[in-house]
Amino acid sequence: MSFSVDVLANIAIELQRGIGHQDRFQRLITTLRQVLECDASALLRYDSRQFIPLAIDGLAKDVLGRRFALEGHPRLEAIARAGDVVRFPADSELPDPYDGLIPGQESLKVHACVGLPLFAGQNLIGALTLDGMQPDQFDVFSDEELRLIAALAAGALSNALLIEQLESQNMLPGDATPFEAVKQTQMIGLSSGMTQLKKEIEIVAASDLNVLISGETGTGKELVAKAIHEASPRAVNPLVYLNCAALPESVAESELFGH
Template sequence: MHEHIIHSHTDECPPPGGFCRTHELNIQLLAALYAVSRVLSRSLDFNETLRDVLRVLHDEAGLTRGLISVLDPETGKLNIRTIYTPEGPILDDNQYGPGEGIIGLILEKPRTIKLVRVADEPRFLNRTQIYSPELPFIAVPIKVGGDLKGVLAVQPEAPEDGLLEERAQFVEMVSNLIGQSLSLSMAVAQEKSSLLEERDLLRRTVRHQFGFDSMVGRSAVMRRVFDQARMVAKWNTTVLIRGETGTGKELIANAIHYNSPRARNALVKLNCAALPENLLESELFGHERGAFTGAVEARKGRFEQAHGGTLFLDEIGEVSAAFQAKMLRILQEGEFERVGGSKTIKVDVRIIAATHRDLETAVEMGDFREDLFYRLNVMPLFLPPLRERIEDIPEIARHLLTKIGNDQKRKLKLTDMANRRLANHEWPGNVRELENCLERAAVLSDDGNIDVDLIRFPSVRERTTPRPIRATASAPPENFHRPAVNPNSGGNSEVDIDDPNLSEKERVIAALEQAGWVQAKAARILGMTPRQIAYRIQTLNIEVKQF
């Protein structure tokens, strides 16, 4: 291995009236070092930064044909990352294993290697075909925390002049700076990779959570709603979700967004009924600095935040007539101005609106603009109230109990009688009321088993009429309800207490009716003790008739 030999100089340094060559080189290299530090602090794009460093070494330090290789932790080889020649940067995919060429020697044993003349070193491979055999060569390891991470190699642009050692020390300093930049770049890359993995996991979780296959409800009317939502999710069509409070309008909006091409962008939500008109305008459209008292800085509104994604406007039927006109413009043109601003802003936003109001009646009465109604009502989805899909209650209850149980860190279970009690409530608050009812019952349950006595309602609104029976050829209209009749009763109107379609409450009431509301007699009809039927009357909230 040829090492640089320091030559003795007999010339006076510095010469009279000037600087010696060493001093001049140090001034040049100091300026180049400053330029390198500026490059390394300017960008987190590591590849771009490395190219700029080699360019600075070429332009300001007289060190040309720069090469930087980075260690591949999987293969254990040095991969060339970037090369800069007098003609500019070039691409090269060469690799160096331990002991392969001069660069491979550094991989084998990290140390600085200086060649006075490339042609004198038989182990110099020159795979890149860029190095002049008549010029010196310097290669130094790039380390991070004491571990080899790469190699920096350069070639002075002039033959050996006795200052190779000084140039090698300078290249070592540049290598140390590159090592620090590489360490930061690796940390940023690792953090970015971690964040991307977390983002992708959250996207998969959200897509599964709000997927149509995960939505609860198997009744025909809900399957029809899910099918319509699945079809409209593929397009940018405006959707108007209608239904009573607590029917799950926001869940449908979530499902539409997260199963649409816009799922990678934001779903922004706003309850229009929660804010007064002056705040609603600022919240939706944003405001400029100084637009009103307290507006100390400009702020983006919900429309700008939802650019490229979806904006869910809940309770759209509650906005004033004046604000409806402003809403109409952005729906038609996709543009608006911030409060206090004059610059027109264009956005690409999909609108999903929801309301529990009868908008057709509101239009007839002049409370809601007809043109805005037609703009919103492109694809209407009607969510039925819970009382119209009683068959979904057991499945919804199981889903809600699983959610509540996860919060309480225990398993919850409904008894059959509790399920029957749920099925006999009118549910004016729909699924939201059902969830509150089950959470209240779970709190009152010591062992996680929820029996009928724990199913309580703030105000009792249960069905007291039996369910309709299947119509026969001579049956009255479908909306006519009548109890099931025992065929052995001689034509009277007594209810068959063995009818499997009857709920527990209906069976007890039927037995009491047959027994003339004598509890002991009704208990014998049902095969119970008087104490048992008294318990049923109390827990099922049956009002006892007095004669």
């Protein structure tokens, strides 16, 4: 058994749907549990040497309220240090953090365990854990297939954490506050260059194309962006301003190119 292109595409589509991050994470975890036929799956956020559950499937509900410090959970510590897919042997002496936490299987020990560390650039931001009651439950899936899943999950988690950070810093207002200063400002001028620019704005505003606006500081790039927005079918929606110059290179690349 292996991942088909359709399976990977469906996972990617679910992660891009216009719903809240928590819903996306839950859809991801539920889908993975079904595709991998595992008994439990979890998405964890890494923060201050501990893993914090964000979404679970097949585990007791109170797992969401727990904090897993690396010092007390050697398997999670191994995942955090690995940098790649971690497969724990069925006879591993390291205790599994979910032993006794799979409903209906409380008296049994988890046999199969796979950990996928999630990175944004070189920074560990979380992990996916997959658990099963059969020792060979995940042997049919290659490390490369699991890396693809980890990459999709890492991208979704990275974007969610970035948005959370921007919101906490009031950098992602829903009412387009960064553009308030130019709200009443219009491009003026009747030169041939300005006339051509306005024609190009009308063309791209009617499309769904990505547009790169270039120019030196003070030449009016924000005015052009605002004009495109106002002339587009999305004019009734907020114009969200994201300053890519203030973002780490890897995060900016993800925002611009979707990976």
